[in-house]
Amino acid sequence: MPKIRQYNKKPFPYQELTQKLADRGLQIDDPAKVEKYLGNIGYYRLIGYGLPFEQFNCGQRLGRYTNETTFDQILNAYIIDRKIRILLLSAIERIEVTVRNTINHSMCCKYDSAHWFTDPSLFKETARFSHASFLKEIHRSTGKSAKSGSDKEKLREIFIHHYYSEYDAPEYPPCWMVAEVLSIGSWSKVYEHLSSSKDRKSISTKFDLSPKTLQSWMHSLTFLRNICAHHGRLFGRKLPLAPNNAKNLPLQDNNYLFNFVCVVWHMLKTISPSSSWLDQLHDELNGLTSSSSYYGFSENWLDEEFWLG
Structure with a gap:
């Protein structure tokens, strides 16, 4: 029997989600702008557009963006x-x-x-x-x-x-x-x-x-x-x-x-x-x-x- 994993990720305020993106290496010039778009679009939907900009190792996501990736690139x-x-x-x-x-x-x-x-x-x-x-x-x-x-x-x-x-x-x-x-x-x-x-x-x-x-x-x-x-x-x-x-x-x-x-x-x-x-x-x-x-x-x-x- 495969091990069953319980999904336990919790929701976060937009301010904390913005900081999480910054901690992953995303360049953010205007945090208020990021919070606004997260409120309109949703964090989960928007970060899908950041997948091509993430760092990978042997096909595994490393949880960080490539150097100089900006929020405006993902929004664009x-x-x-x-x-x-x-x-x-x-x-x-x-x-x-x-x-x-x-x-x-x-x-x-x-x-x-x-x-x-x-x-x-x-x-x-x-x-x-x-x-x-x-x-x-x-x-x-x-x-x-x-x-x-x-x-x-x-x-x-x-x-x-x-x-x-x-x-x-x-x-x-x-x-x-x-x-x-x-x-x-x-x-x-x-x-x-x-x-x-x-x-x-x-x-x-x-x-x-x-x-x-x-x-x-x-x-x-x-x-x-x-x-x-x-x-x-x-x-x-x-x-x-x-x-x-x-x-x-x-x-x-x-x-x-x-x-x-x-x-x-x-x-x-x-x-x-x-x-x-x-x-x-x-x-x-x-x-x-x-x-x-x-x-x-x-x-x-x-x-x-x-x-x-």
């Missing part, structure tokens, strides 16, 4: 990280909307049905996907399964309310309405579990990708979107769910944010060739007082052919 990393998350959410929104529209337009036109998603023969059942469960998810997302009338009204979008007030059948709204209430994660699973390889191919062609690559990238972008939407740290963080590199992107082995940015930019270029998103990202990275390598970017990353096309 926090602020830039927030701006980059907002940029990523903006990009992923465009990708998500285009992907779900492409799926629905392709499928409803081919099968001549606004309710194509109700046909179980168009899907393959796996341990990760059940068509019956998918339909239940639509019920939940539209408010159809809510027990009371008031709960239904709280859950429903105006267009969903209009559908159920005007029509008795079919049981589900048309796919272009359903598209508005399901998440990117749901559409990722829908695409993965389309039973026809021809259907998957016709959709992936829109993005100049193979079905396998689009499937991989949708999973990766779902994960990245959830981190950004829940205000998770990207700075100095290695990310799981690495995207497939079938398009020979300049991906790196470290799996920092850079790899995901490659995927985002490929899809954005396909959707909107005149997008200025990359310039905005570059501007934010230039605002870092520390190195952009903490996101996996090399010093001259924009000189690579992938970013110039």
